[in-house]
Amino acid sequence: MEFRQLQYFIEVAKKQHVTQAAEELHVSQSAVSRQIHQLEEELGVKLFIQQGRNLSLTPVGRMFLERAEAVMTDLHRAVHAVQEFMDPELGEVRIGFPHSLGVNMVPRIISMFRQEHPNVRFRFKQGKYNSLIQAVLSGEVDLAFISPCPQKHDQLSGEVLLTEELFATLPPNHILAGERAIKLEQLKNEPFVLFGEGYSLRPIVWEACRRAGFTPKISFEGEETDTIRGLVAAGMGVSLLPELALKDCSGLQPVKVKIADQKVTRTIGIIRRREEKLPTVAEVFRRFLMSYFN
Template sequence: MELRQLYYFVKVAKKEHVTQAAEELHVAQSAVSRQIHQLEEELGVKLFLQKGRNLQLTPVGQLFLKRAEVILEDLEKAVVEIHEFMDPEKGEIRLGFPHSLGVTVVPQVVASFRKLHPNVQFRFRQGMYPSLIRDMVKGEIDLAFISPFPDEHEQVCGEVLLTEELFAILPTTHQLAGEQEIELSQLKDDTFVMFGEGYSLRPIVYEACEEAGFTPKIGFEGEETETIRGLVAAGMGVSLLPEMALYHAGVLQTAKVRIRSPKVTRNIGIIHRSNEKMPLVAKVFHSFLIRYFKELEDKQGNKETVSP
């Protein structure tokens, strides 16, 4: 069975007339009749019945028409997707990211990119570290922000985009709320508000506390940075959050205090599948991210070198 036969069949079925179908297809009437005849022979059924000067689909012809239209529609979509794949100014980027980057980083980066490439669309997927790796390996996303950056993985690779400092966040009534810097060990007697199991920030905070000489007492768990901040602001405990998660203050206020020792950081990277060519539009976005965060790092470095 050839695709040409399906095209001819669908056109004749719609026109109910071989001559009119041939005219729209810009081929000879005999060519259309021959292809329809060959298709019927291959299927072993009659697809049309003569009704005066017109043709009428048989019941089995009506059934076959539905399937043929789906096949041709899927083929047309595939051709469009291939063209979009090869066009950096069109198409769709399937982007994964952890919840902690959803408040500021992802919206800001995507908005900046779309100023340069307004026709590019995005499909987003939030998830925890294991699910982002899994979705990447399964081919369900093209790129993913991830933290911590995987040191070694057979099926994914990428680059570290930035290293970010974590700060202690305290209720405004906390005895250390007015300090500029503290030792993490000064919070050893406090109750901690932590991310749940599977979230990448949880082991970072837990390991930092152990390095400071204590095991954190976990009183509450949350799944969003805003939830963590809200619980801390309500006096339910203390926590550690990345600086970018503290850019936008909520209704309930917390105190932000730098941790002098141990220094607590997380790295954020962008990953893609190893040994597989990215869609061209995703490759353009990947290159944009590298430049974007390099410029951001340079700006922050310049600020730190300016004398007060």
């Protein structure tokens, strides 16, 4: 069965006349008749019956028309999707990011990009480190912001966008809150508020504490940056948070203090499937990111 046969069949069904259908399709009447005949032979049924000078659909012809029109609609949608795929000013960027970047960084970047490309749409997925990697590998998203950015991966290509420092985050009334800088070991007896298992900041904080000679005592665990920050501000413990997580916030706020005895950082990068061409609009967005952070 060919696309042309379905096209001719639908047009004849609409016009109820071979000659008028041929004129609409800009082909000969014999070409239309031949394609309809071949389609009926392939299906093994009569799709039309002659009624005077017109053609009417048989019951099975009416059923087939409904399905054929659905097929053609899906095909036109697919063609349109491919056209959008290739058009840098249309289409959709599917992007993933961790919760810690969803408050400020990602919305700010998207807003700036859409000033230059107002017709581009975005589909978002938030998740933990491993779920974001899986979303890229499975094709659920085209790109994902991730922290830390994997440097070696057989199936992923990663590019570091920025490296940011983590600060000791203390309640406002903490005895060390007025210090410009502290050693991390000064917090060894403090209760810590940390992200739960599976969040990339947790092992960074854990390793920094290990280098300082202690294992953090966890008092609370959270899944959102706002939660961690709020619990610290409320006096539930201390934490280490990146600078981005401490910007542009309102309400009850913790105090950030520089860590003097070691440099605790995290990388933020963008990942995609290795050796696979991105949709044009996603590639435009990726280049925008590299330019923005450079």
